[in-house]
Amino acid sequence: NEDTQSCNDIHYPDVVSFSKYDTDLSIFSSLPFSSTTFLSSSLSNHSPEVDNSLLLIPLSTLIQHCIVTPIITQFKLVNTAIVDYYTTDLNIMTHFITLKRFLLLEDGEFANTLSSRLFEKLIDSHSLDDLCSASFLDPLLYSALEGSHSSGLIPNLKLKFKNRPSNLHLSTSSIKALQFLILDYEVDWPMNIVIHHRQLDLYNKVFHLMLEIKRASWALKNVFLNLVKGEHRVKLSSHQVRQIHAQRQELQHFVTVMESYISNEIFHVSWKEFEYKFTKVESLDELISVHDQFLKELIFKCLLLD
Numbered sequence: 001n002e003d004t005q006s007c008n009d010i011h012y013p014d015v016v017s018f019s020k021y022d023t024d025l026s027i028f029s030s031l032p033f034s035s036t037t038f039l040s041s042s043l044s045n046h047s048p049e050v051d052n053s054l055l056l057i058p059l060s061t062l063i064q065h066c067i068v069t070p071i072i073t074q075f076k077l078v079n080t081a082i083v084d085y086y087t088t089d090l091n092i093m094t095h096f097i098t099l100k101r102f103l104l105l106e107d108g109e110f111a112n113t114l115s116s117r118l119f120e121k122l123i124d125s126h127s128l129d130d131l132c133s134a135s136f137l138d139p140l141l142y143s144a145l146e147g148s149h150s151s152g153l154i155p156n157l158k159l160k161f162k163n164r165p166s167n168l169h170l171s172t173s174s175i176k177a178l179q180f181l182i183l184d185y186e187v188d189w190p191m192n193i194v195i196h197h198r199q200l201d202l203y204n205k206v207f208h209l210m211l212e213i214k215r216a217s218w219a220l221k222n223v224f225l226n227l228v229k230g231e232h233r234v235k236l237s238s239h240q241v242r243q244i245h246a247q248r249q250e251l252q253h254f255v256t257v258m259e260s261y262i263s264n265e266i267f268h269v270s271w272k273e274f275e276y277k278f279t280k281v282e283s284l285d286e287l288i289s290v291h292d293q294f295l296k297e298l299i300f301k302c303l304l305l306d
Contacts, residue, residue, distance in 0.1 A: 079283040086194065086287060093278070095187065095195060096291070098153045103183050103203040104267055104298075105210045107148050114144035115214040118181075122172045131181075132161045158184040178211055194288055202295040205304050213259050220252045266301045270294060 086092045105111035117140055121131060130136070141159040148154075162180045182204045187195050227244060274294040281287045299305060 076282075082284050083281055083287065086190075086284070090191060092191065092194060092287075094153060095156075095185075095191065096274075096278075098156070099185060099195070099203060100267070100271060101148075102157060103185065103200075103207050105207065105214070106263070106267065109147040110144050111210070111214065113147060114140065115211060116218060117143070118178070118211075119215055119218050122177060125172050128161075128172060128177060134160070137161075156186050158186060160184060175212055175215070178215075179208055181208075181211075183207055193284070194291060199291065199295055202299055206298055206302060209302055209304060210259075210262070213255060213262070217252065217255045217259065220248055220255065223248055224252075262302060266298065270297050270301070273297075 101107040102110060121136065125131060137159045141157065145154050145157070160182060162182055185195065185200055227241070274290065277290045281290055
């Protein structure tokens with residue numbers, strides 16, 4: 001009897017006690033079996049008999065509106081904050097521009113100084129070991145960067161040789177003599193999430209291609225200078241000399257057009273597409289994906305796929 005008495009003393013809230021949630025009924029507006037207006041008016045009328053079907057909301061709908069939607073909203077806010085941090089605080093676009101200027105050899109003064117001194121050293125060296133020392137590479141990079149009007153990101157650049165297989169012997173005259181030379185770009189966390197070593201490997205593939213093209217152009221110019229200086233000592237007829245000059249000129253024209261095509265039709269066009277997509281990114285994953293797509297497009301258009 002005491003238990004019955006205590007249970008009878010318990011006050012069970014009626015529908016009126018839930019009237020404070022009237023203003024939060026917007027989540028029910030899309031339900032097919034009721035409307036916000038009808039449900040709100042039903043609760044606010046203090047009717048003791050409420051249609052239970054109005055309160056039987058599917059669990060999936062409650063999860064969608066009460067859990068999934070807030071999580072998605074917070075996820076978008078976090079993504080926006082991360083993208084803003086990379087683009088504004090870290091100013092990641094300046095890093096991309098630095099990579100484009102130096103690893104793609106877009107900076108003409110830097111490219112000419114670096115390549116010409118590097119090729120001259122190749123001619124004077126008996127083996128590639130003479131080029132691998134930091135005592136040569138560091139001053140070379142520094143002198144090439146002196147004439148470049150660039151930002152404070154230059155210290156991030158590092159010119160060095162990767163470890164090559166011990167059984168691989170390349171002469172200094174080989175076109176692949178510089179395939180183990182890399183122009184590295186060092187960044188700290190969190191920038192290395194976007195600019196990581198796999199992407200730098202792709203940049204260096206294009207860097208090697210441009211070096212090979214510039215080496216071919218440099219060699220053809222040297223051929224011209226040697227022909228002009230030694231014409232009176234070479235026992236060739238004037239017809240043979242004209243043929244040599246004509247063939248050299250054709251090769252020089254081909255190399256120049258090829259370099260111009262890569263710079264303007266591949267690098268420039270791909271960069272413009274990258275800039276446009278960069279302004280549309282909404283998350284860190286999209287930022288990484290857009291940069292990856294830019295590099296893969298360069299590799300594909302330059303015919304550097306493995």
